[in-house]
Amino acid sequence: MTLSFEVHRHAAGSVLLRLHGELGRGEAAIFHRALSTALAAMPSELLLDLSMVTSVDVDGIGVLMAAPRAADQLNCRFALTAVSPAVDRLLPPDCRVGTVPPPCNR
Structure with a gap:
């Protein structure tokens, strides 16, 4: 399964980017397209x-x-907002669900 994404814009000015599938080096271009799509709404x-x-x-x-x-x-x-068990295993300890503090946020 390759990577796909959904972008949901909310009235309060937030955007939800939801990823589906596998994420590795081969899916980097898809991820960057998803990120650009989500941030295009400023x-x-x-x-x-x-x-x-x-x-x-x-x-x-x-x-x-x-x-x-x-x-x-x-x-x-x-x-x-949420991570799968596959992501949680590799995520650095300072990059958990919720607001991401530095250094993860920089």
Whole structure:
């Protein structure tokens, strides 16, 4: 299963980006397209839902670290809303569900 995504815009200025499938080096282009789509609305908050990510590798976690940096460049708050067990196993301890604190957010 390859990576797919959904973008949901909310009236309060937040955008939810939900990923589905596998996330690794091969899916980096799809992830960056998803991130660009989500941030195109210039949201005040970007919410990332990884609950439907079925597998991830170290390269995939590296790709995910682009999200808080991209949001920060737009003065957009970033938060993880949910993670799958596959993601949770590889996520750094300072990058858990909720608002992502530095250094994960930089």
